[in-house]
Amino acid sequence: MMLYKYVPFERGRQILEGSAVSFTRREFFNDPFDFPAYPQEPQGDPVSGFFANVRAWAKAQTWAEHTGILSLTRTAANPLMWSHYADQHRGLVIGIDAVAAGLTEESRNLIPAQYGSVIYVSRRLAAPFITPPETGIAVGSTYHFPHDHYEKLQRLFLHKPLCWSYEEEVRVVKCLKGVEAEPNGTPSGSFEIIRHDGRATCCYRVPPSAIQELYVGLRAAPEAANVLVDGAKARLPGLAVHDSFLETGSFSIGFKPYGTAEETAVAHANEHA
Numbered sequence: 001m002m003l004y005k006y007v008p009f010e011r012g013r014q015i016l017e018g019s020a021v022s023f024t025r026r027e028f029f030n031d032p033f034d035f036p037a038y039p040q041e042p043q044g045d046p047v048s049g050f051f052a053n054v055r056a057w058a059k060a061q062t063w064a065e066h067t068g069i070l071s072l073t074r075t076a077a078n079p080l081m082w083s084h085y086a087d088q089h090r091g092l093v094i095g096i097d098a099v100a101a102g103l104t105e106e107s108r109n110l111i112p113a114q115y116g117s118v119i120y121v122s123r124r125l126a127a128p129f130i131t132p133p134e135t136g137i138a139v140g141s142t143y144h145f146p147h148d149h150y151e152k153l154q155r156l157f158l159h160k161p162l163c164w165s166y167e168e169e170v171r172v173v174k175c176l177k178g179v180e181a182e183p184n185g186t187p188s189g190s191f192e193i194i195r196h197d198g199r200a201t202c203c204y205r206v207p208p209s210a211i212q213e214l215y216v217g218l219r220a221a222p223e224a225a226n227v228l229v230d231g232a233k234a235r236l237p238g239l240a241v242h243d244s245f246l247e248t249g250s251f252s253i254g255f256k257p258y259g260t261a262e263e264t265a266v267a268h269a270n271e272h273a
Contacts, residue, residue: 001098001113002212003072003170006085009220009228012092016232019211020192020203021096023068023174028199031164036060036156039126059139063156066140066177067110068202070103072096074168076215077253081167082244089244090220092228095213101206103172106145108189111153111173115145118158120165125155143175143187176202208236216258218244229258 007015015021026035038056073081076093086093098104098113106112133148146153157173174188179202184190192203214232216225229241241258 001104002095003074003098003103003113004076004213005072005094005096006078006081006091007094008085008087008091009217009224012094012214013228015094016211016214016228016235018192018203018205019208019235020205021070021101023070023172023176023191023202023204025068025176026064029069031160033161036063037124039128039155060156062140066175067157068174068176069157070172070174070204072098072113072170072172074170076213076242077255078166078168079251079253082217082253086217088219089217091217092220093213093215093217094211095215095240096206097210097212098172100212101210102189103206108143108174108187109145109172110142110175111157111171112145113170113172115150116158116171116173118160118164118167118169118171119154120162121159122162124159129155141175141177174204209238211236212238212240214239214241214258215255216241216243218246218253 005015005021029035036059038060076095082089082091082093085091096103102108103113129151131148131151133146133152135146135148137146137149137152153173158171160169175186176188176191178186179188179191180193180200189204192205194201194203214229216229232239233241242255243258245254245256246252247254
């Protein structure tokens with residue numbers, strides 16, 4: 001299951017060098033609508049309704065505080081994603097094998113990748129949940145994927161406004177409770193915590209073999225790209241590296257095997273020898 005991460009150049013370099021991806025708490029998302037929301041519970045009197053809304057708000061806050069999301073997508077050839085998330089085509093797209101990275105494991109992910117397809121909607125669903133769960137769930141403290149709570153998890157973490165549908169987003173959701181206090185890891189796995197400007201970034205290390213593809217933006221600085229590609233190939237022997245170009249006669253991004261200027265010149269000379 002190959003999924004893709006669009007990133008600015010420097011962030012991509014960090015991923016390639018550290019073989020780590022970051023799980024982001026909702027408070028740092030660029031869309032303020034992207035926040036867990038519970039449906040209102042029908043109540044018979046105003047007082048009960050008030051306390052029901054307080055409970056729903058508290059649960060949503062707890063989920064937001066203790067969960068992190070890794071946002072991926074299904075294709076490396078989305079021009080809008082290149083513009084918005086890969087620094088106007090100056091960045092990179094990194095292809096990750098979700099299975100090899102452990103992102104499909106149901107015991108370590110609150111929502112594994114195979115269940116993480118985002119649902120794009122024009123309005124929030126306010127109706128009560130339909131599917132009755134067979135088990136309880138610890139709000140903000142559940143590390144595994146509880147199948148019988150999938151409807152609830154979809155509403156909380158996988159609903160986004162319809163205008164974002166161009167992203168074709170797939171999410172992996174992990175419980176982050178305890179990751180800063182447990183250097184040896186939690187049931188979600190082991191994280192490296194990087195602090196910058198008052199923000200704690202939770203970096204989840206994946207096997208280097210899980211990083212299998214690299215796409216260089218068509219506006220990336222050539223010299224910096226060559227250095228990055230050489231280093232990435234040395235660390236990741238199985239990495240397939242691609243250069244980007246504009247397809248002729250369409251508004252599409254095309255790819256070809258990456259080659260430095262010297263490699264291209266040698267190949268051109270050999271063709272005409």
